[in-house]
Amino acid sequence: MAETDAKSPRERYRAQVRAEIKECAWEQIATAGASALSLNAIAKRMGMSGPALYRYYAGRDELITELVGDAYRSLADALRPLSEAGAGLEALAHAVRGWALADPQRYLLIYGTPVPGYHAPDDITVISSQIMGMLLDACAESVPDGPAAPLEEHLAGHRGWAGAHPAPPAVLHRALVLWTRLHGVLSLELAGHFAGMGFDPGLLFTAEVDHLLGR
Amino acid sequence: MAETDAKSPRERYRAQVRAEIKECAWEQIATAGASALSLNAIAKRMGMSGPALYRYYAGRDELITELVGDAYRSLADALRPLSEAGAGLEALAHAVRGWALADPQRYLLIYGTPVPGYHAPDDITVISSQIMGMLLDACAESVPDGPAAPLEEHLAGHRGWAGAHPAPPAVLHRALVLWTRLHGVLSLELAGHFAGMGFDPGLLFTAEVDHLLGR
DNA sequence: GTGCTTTCGTTAGAAGTTATAACCAAGCTG
DNA sequence: CAGCTTGGTTATAACTTCTAACGAAAGCAC
Numbered sequence: 137m138a139e140t141d142a143k144s145p146r147e148r149y150r151a152q153v154r155a156e157i158k159e160c161a162w163e164q165i166a167t168a169g170a171s172a173l174s175l176n177a178i179a180k181r182m183g184m185s186g187p188a189l190y191r192y193y194a195g196r197d198e199l200i201t202e203l204v205g206d207a208y209r210s211l212a213d214a215l216r217p218l219s220e221a222g223a224g225l226e227a228l229a230h231a232v233r234g235w236a237l238a239d240p241q242r243y244l245l246i247y248g249t250p251v252p253g254y255h256a257p258d259d260i261t262v263i264s265s266q267i268m269g270m271l272l273d274a275c276a277e278s279v280p281d282g283p284a285a286p287l288e289e290h291l292a293g294h295r296g297w298a299g300a301h302p303a304p305p306a307v308l309h310r311a312l313v314l315w316t317r318l319h320g321v322l323s324l325e326l327a328g329h330f331a332g333m334g335f336d337p338g339l340l341f342t343a344e345v346d347h348l349l350g351r
Numbered sequence: 352m353a354e355t356d357a358k359s360p361r362e363r364y365r366a367q368v369r370a371e372i373k374e375c376a377w378e379q380i381a382t383a384g385a386s387a388l389s390l391n392a393i394a395k396r397m398g399m400s401g402p403a404l405y406r407y408y409a410g411r412d413e414l415i416t417e418l419v420g421d422a423y424r425s426l427a428d429a430l431r432p433l434s435e436a437g438a439g440l441e442a443l444a445h446a447v448r449g450w451a452l453a454d455p456q457r458y459l460l461i462y463g464t465p466v467p468g469y470h471a472p473d474d475i476t477v478i479s480s481q482i483m484g485m486l487l488d489a490c491a492e493s494v495p496d497g498p499a500a501p502l503e504e505h506l507a508g509h510r511g512w513a514g515a516h517p518a519p520p521a522v523l524h525r526a527l528v529l530w531t532r533l534h535g536v537l538s539l540e541l542a543g544h545f546a547g548m549g550f551d552p553g554l555l556f557t558a559e560v561d562h563l564l565g566r
Numbered sequence: 567g568t569g570c571t572t573t574c575g576t577t578a579g580a581a582g583t584t585a586t587a588a589c590c591a592a593g594c595t596g
Numbered sequence: 597c598a599g600c601t602t603g604g605t606t607a608t609a610a611c612t613t614c615t616a617a618c619g620a621a622a623g624c625a626c
Contacts, residue, residue, distance in 0.1 A: 144623085145622090145623080146572085146573075146622080146623070149574095149622095150573090150574095168467055169464070169465075169467045171386040171466070171467060172467040172468075174611090174612070174613090175612085175613070175614090176611085176612065176613080184575070184576090185575075185576065185577085186575095186576085186577090186613095186614095187575085187576085187577090187613090187614070187615080187616095188574075188575050188576075190613095190614070190615085191573080191574060191575080195613075195614070196613070196614095244464045247539070247542070247544065248463060248464035248542070249384070249459045249463035249464040249542055250384075250542055250543060251386070252383055252384045252386060252387040253387075261547065285558055285561070286554065286558075287554045287555060287557075287558040290550060290551060290554050291550055294548075294549045294550040294551070296548070296549045297547070297548035297549060297550070309558070312550075312555055313555075313558075313559070315535075315539075316532070316535035316536045316539060316555070316559070317531070317532055317535050318535070319535045319538070319539055320530075320531035320532050320533070320534045320535025320536070320538070321531045321535070323534070323535075323538055324462070324530075324531060324534055327462070327463070327464055327465055328465060329462065332476065332512070333509075333511070333512035334509045334511045334512055335505060335506055335509040335512070335527075336505060336509070339501065339502045339505050340502060340527055340528075340531070342502075343500055343501075343502040343524070343528075344528070344531070346500070359594080360593095360594085361593080361594070361601090361602075364603095365602090365603095368603095389582090389583070389584090390583085390584065390585090391582085391583065391584080392583095399603095399604070399605095400604080400605070400606085401584095401585095401605090401606090402584090402585070402586080402587095402604085402605085402606090403603070403604050403605075405584095405585070405586085406602075406603060406604080407603095410584075410585070411583095411584070411585095
């Protein structure tokens with residue numbers, strides 16, 4: 137968030153306005169969702185009128201791309217201290233949930249249904265793989281020692297997504313399962329599909345985490 | 352799809368045009384996603400111009416509501432014969448996946464990030480609970496006989512969503528887990544989040560199903 | 567300080583969108 | 597046949613994103 141790194145006062149102003157625009161955009165996304173984001177509304181809320189925003193962002197897509205990047209970075213930043221402290225699967229999972237509940241639309245922006253026009257740029261993939269790396273680290277310590285399923289055999293030959301991480305196929309499998317199961321509960325909860333059902337999604341989430349830990 | 356049930360020729364025509372509109376809408380959704388659906392584009396593709404559609408649907412929201420209802424009904428119709436034949440968890444799960452892959456946007460329309468303005472009407476919940484009922488039936492036969500987790504204790508007291516289904520808490524838990532795990536893999540796959548990773552999502556899906564079966 | 571240049575913000579306008587209103591031409595019905 | 601209902605049309609309003617052209621202000625060189 138603080139890329140105001142001592143340049144010309146012009147650039148400083150520019151960076152500050154860009155940040156303010158993103159701030160407004162996040163507010164709007166938090167209330168109405170990403171696909172309802174309106175450049176005009178942002179401009180009006182900032183006191184500027186209409187096309188002034190195009191001095192700062194080439195268009196709606198570039199703004200969304202920037203927001204997606206920020207969201208990924210925010211998640212990575214939330215997880216990194218835990219990962220560096222050697223936190224396990226459980227702590228990481230609950231951190232993800234906490235981060236998602238703090239701003240549901242932010243989670244849905246990056247892991248939900250993709251916005252029609254937008255396509256992820258390359259610099260997203262490196263942050264995404266950082267997050268995946270932290271998941272792999274957390275899964276490395278608790279090995280499930282099951283029989284090598286056909287999936288793990290397949291993963292042994294298709295491990296490009298793990299980068300240079302030296303995890304055995306069983307850990308790759310475990311990280312994938314961690315990711316998809318957490319996302320399964322979280323996304324349905326955030327999208328409101330548990331709304332009228334009456335039970336506590338948090339308990340289901342912790343039950344999934346506990347199951348992953350063999351409890 | 353065939354609700355042309357012998358009325359006045361006027362109503363027959365009306366129903367046919369409504370069906371044709373939905374047909375066009377599905378085409379458009381399949382290519383660009385639900386949030387990019389344009390009434391004008393549908394009208395133009397049908398040879399009619401603009402506001403003529405408002406004779407058939409009150410607005411974008413009503414059309415989407417109708418499409419959501421059709422999608423739920425379609426999923427229920429795809430699962431019902433299996434459920435009535437006493438199919439187990441495995442067959443049901445793969446049927447869900449097949450249905451989802453046949454038209455990804457249709458799955459994402461009902462289980463993905465909700466469209467901004469729209470709110471589900473009541474008649475959706477009955478179809479949704481029919482689907483949940485079939486999941487519960489499929490889970491009833493293979494009991495996992497684990498220790499009663501705190502979640503299952505909670506579910507024993509919050510089982511309103513299961514309707515009148517006589518499933519014990521362990522089965523409620525199992526159905527919930529089935530639903531969220533399948534959705535976790537499916538939604539990430541359909542949203543394209545496995546795109547650059549290189550592995551086969553189908554194997555991950557079947558691995559999750561197999562794990563659910565205790566294999 | 568004076569003048570040049572870059573940048574910012576503005577208004578105007580084009581091409582879209584959803585949605586309403588008014589009108590006209592059909593068709594079914596008494 | 598008369599009349600009412602219904603379908604489709606255009607015109608309009610209020611939006612949206614985005615481009616173009618203009619004025620003003622700020623920074624920089626001298």
